[in-house]
Amino acid sequence: MRLWVIAGLAVGLTGCVSSGDMELLHREITDVSRQVENLGRQSTGKGDLEAVSRKMADQSSQVLKSNADIQVELRKLRDQIQALQAELDSTSQRLSALSNELAAARDQGSLVQPPPAVPGATSPAASAPPAPAGGPRSNEPTQLYNAAYEDYLRSNFDLAIQGFREYARRYPNTDLADNAVYWVGESFYSKKQFKEAIDAFTELLNTYKSSDKAAAALLKKGLAYLEMGDRSQAVINLQYVLYEHPGSKEADLARARLQGLGVKVK
Secondary structure, eight states: OHHHHHHHHHHHTGGGSOHHHHHHHHHHHHHHHHHHHHHHHHHHHHHHHHHHHHHHHHHHHHHHHHHHHHHHHHHHHHHHHHHHHHHHHHHHHHHHHHHHHHHHHHHHOOOOOOOOOOTTSOOHHHHSOOOOTTOOOTTHHHHHHHHHHHHHHTTOHHHHHHHHHHHHHHOTTSTTHHHHHHHHHHHHHHTTOHHHHHHHHHHHHHHOTTOTTHHHHHHHHHHHHHHTTOHHHHHHHHHHHHHHSTTSHHHHHHHHHHHHTTOOOO
16 A cells, blocks of 8 residues: 555656655665565465464374374284283193193003992803904093094084093993093083083082092083073082182182182182
């Protein structure tokens, strides 16, 4: 606005001023024009700066959100790794125990124990069928048990159940008869048939009261009840592990599960 006023005055005064005054006036007009241009450039630069600032703020927000998402994903991955590690440790312990069991079974050799003699009854030797031409099959119990055990290790649980039941039926007085019944329960448990697993563990506890598998059978029986949602029976069986088998590793596991259920234990 000031520029136009000065220009108008310059035109109006042309006839009454000197040439020196006119040059001075032109210079002033030129300076004012430059100032106006500088102000325009400064105004444009300020707008650009604000736009850049807004863009940087948006990018910062996106970076922060991305970092937060990455942290969430890292936590999920860490939890998954911990869960997999725990499962791997459990599987390793289980395989180690099964390997020891299998080695013990192989070392047993012939496990058949003849039933006690009954006065007046025909002796087993007299009533038994003659041995096949190839000689007595003294290692048959071990072969049957080992075959069932290997089926269990391969997760062929139906075959394992069939083999262990056949072993327990044919050789009920051998050292591994109680183990065979226990692995029937474990096979059903692995198949998530918890009612059948409980029946097998109960059979073991009722038939072989002094079995070295009694503590494990009680523990798994309690865990099977827990899987079925029967909390009261689960607590009872887990407490039996503490009372009847104190100091065992099964007692430590039962105590941990009871504490996890909120049950106070000594």
